[in-house]
Amino acid sequence: MADADSSQPLRLQEIKAVCKTCSLIELCLPVGLDREDVDALDGIVQRRRPLEKGSALYRAGTRFAAVYAVRTGALKSSVLSEDGEEQITAFHLPGEMLGLDAISFGTHPSTAMALETSSICEIPFAELEGLAEQVPGLQRQLLRVMSKEIFHEQEMLQALARRTAEQRLAILLLSLGDRFGRRGMSPTRFLLPMSRQDVSNYLGLAPETMSRLFKRFQDGGWITVNRREVRLEDVAALKALTNNREMPLRRDP
Amino acid sequence: MADADSSQPLRLQEIKAVCKTCSLIELCLPVGLDREDVDALDGIVQRRRPLEKGSALYRAGTRFAAVYAVRTGALKSSVLSEDGEEQITAFHLPGEMLGLDAISFGTHPSTAMALETSSICEIPFAELEGLAEQVPGLQRQLLRVMSKEIFHEQEMLQALARRTAEQRLAILLLSLGDRFGRRGMSPTRFLLPMSRQDVSNYLGLAPETMSRLFKRFQDGGWITVNRREVRLEDVAALKALTNNREMPLRRDP
DNA sequence: CGGGAGCTTGATTTGCTTCAATTAGAGTGG
DNA sequence: CCACTCTAATTGAAGCAAATCAAGCTCCCG
Numbered sequence: 047m048a049d050a051d052s053s054q055p056l057r058l059q060e061i062k063a064v065c066k067t068c069s070l071i072e073l074c075l076p077v078g079l080d081r082e083d084v085d086a087l088d089g090i091v092q093r094r095r096p097l098e099k100g101s102a103l104y105r106a107g108t109r110f111a112a113v114y115a116v117r118t119g120a121l122k123s124s125v126l127s128e129d130g131e132e133q134i135t136a137f138h139l140p141g142e143m144l145g146l147d148a149i150s151f152g153t154h155p156s157t158a159m160a161l162e163t164s165s166i167c168e169i170p171f172a173e174l175e176g177l178a179e180q181v182p183g184l185q186r187q188l189l190r191v192m193s194k195e196i197f198h199e200q201e202m203l204q205a206l207a208r209r210t211a212e213q214r215l216a217i218l219l220l221s222l223g224d225r226f227g228r229r230g231m232s233p234t235r236f237l238l239p240m241s242r243q244d245v246s247n248y249l250g251l252a253p254e255t256m257s258r259l260f261k262r263f264q265d266g267g268w269i270t271v272n273r274r275e276v277r278l279e280d281v282a283a284l285k286a287l288t289n290n291r292e293m294p295l296r297r298d299p
Numbered sequence: 300m301a302d303a304d305s306s307q308p309l310r311l312q313e314i315k316a317v318c319k320t321c322s323l324i325e326l327c328l329p330v331g332l333d334r335e336d337v338d339a340l341d342g343i344v345q346r347r348r349p350l351e352k353g354s355a356l357y358r359a360g361t362r363f364a365a366v367y368a369v370r371t372g373a374l375k376s377s378v379l380s381e382d383g384e385e386q387i388t389a390f391h392l393p394g395e396m397l398g399l400d401a402i403s404f405g406t407h408p409s410t411a412m413a414l415e416t417s418s419i420c421e422i423p424f425a426e427l428e429g430l431a432e433q434v435p436g437l438q439r440q441l442l443r444v445m446s447k448e449i450f451h452e453q454e455m456l457q458a459l460a461r462r463t464a465e466q467r468l469a470i471l472l473l474s475l476g477d478r479f480g481r482r483g484m485s486p487t488r489f490l491l492p493m494s495r496q497d498v499s500n501y502l503g504l505a506p507e508t509m510s511r512l513f514k515r516f517q518d519g520g521w522i523t524v525n526r527r528e529v530r531l532e533d534v535a536a537l538k539a540l541t542n543n544r545e546m547p548l549r550r551d552p
Numbered sequence: 553c554g555g556g557a558g559c560t561t562g563a564t565t566t567g568c569t570t571c572a573a574t575t576a577g578a579g580t581g582g
Numbered sequence: 583c584c585a586c587t588c589t590a591a592t593t594g595a596a597g598c599a600a601a602t603c604a605a606g607c608t609c610c611c612g
Contacts, residue, residue, distance in 0.1 A: 125457075128542055135457065150447035175439065185438050186428065194403035204378075204388065207460045208503040211568070242591065250461040252569050257592050273577085273591090289381060464600065495559065505601055510560050526559090526609085 110148035119164020120239030363401035372417020373492035
């Protein structure tokens, strides 16, 4: 472990690298933060020691103190349903933020766990709010970004509800590809950071169904899959799958 | 039509009456708004002319200018999926707010339509934000409330996903009862403001399934239903239904 | 008193789950 | 390095919940 402590500040350059596609940079740009302001933001972003696979970044019910951005690795957010079953609500890839759902409650409604050893940025919320009070417009921008982030998850959930197993998996694969693509990696060839069980849990399907789906997708020539290695062979076909079953005639009746 | 125009300000008393259970009052109380501040808020709340059944409060894609609170009546929020099907995302009962999902986009992502003739409060967002800038802490409180509202919908969606048809209907009926109850009406006896089709659309089920479910619930003695008139006869049983099928032993294994 | 949409009811089909083995990999210790 | 073990993943068969298909029914509303 090279890092002895979790409170070493990051350089501005690193913030930009980390948050190229995440909300933090959206926070700064439209507001027109000057050099000094960004330095102030710089000062409050903390680097945590790497989070080992299987360990929790925060747990449901604990006090909300910071929001986080993934540098490397991947995490899952989950809640425990009343019967004690884990329900995965989101996956978080490099460049993405998590912990936003805690803002309204003061405590985390979900647990975040590392799917693989991950490096995480911590942004103490009190300090972010304090800074926002001093920088005009940042508070408003913060509101917009938070609203957007939270709504985006809602949109995803919406997309998954009411869809067939096939559509759900296609949506997930395309989403993952898209998100990896934004981070400069291949959008068609990537390693799944999560197990089949996690995928099936997230999609609300039985693990057996997952397995059959992967096979069906491969037999159909849409993807190549070997363990966690996935290659999207026919993105257009996958996208077509996400639309409703019967090929729409692309023409109003 | 008694009201000639939609821009007549409401009295403070009316705000309280309207927003007893909605977010607006949550906005004021924790911040400790004084008489003067509440008067300022008073000034920006507008009353619209009654919205007739079937007409839209706002449509998806239109510019976001205000958030709304339902005084009387009921509305549904819906989006059009890519294949042109309506997807109902929420119902809005008296005392509840809508239009919050537009904050992050600047345009409304959904369409809001009156299920019955409804009376609506309009709160111009620009003015609310302007006021928030002058009143310390209101901006922050606004953030919390927005976050909470949006997350609440997400929670509901979460609750509906991955559940059997039976569980979904039980959840909806209990939710409606609870929400009517908060407004001082009976939590166990109410008129459904929406059609069976709307219910089935919202729950992601076929209308035929809805019909069978209502019958099954009545046969089981959980509810009495006649057209849109619903009476919850055994709330405890309905709550038990929402838990997972096999009675949990209420004990850690 | 029709007419018609909304609702109900029955029969059949389908997509997914569940149950039950089997296989494959990754980690472990000899 | 190789057997051993344990968990994750796959595969097959059977069962089931909900969708779909196809009529009827009922209550509005003119």
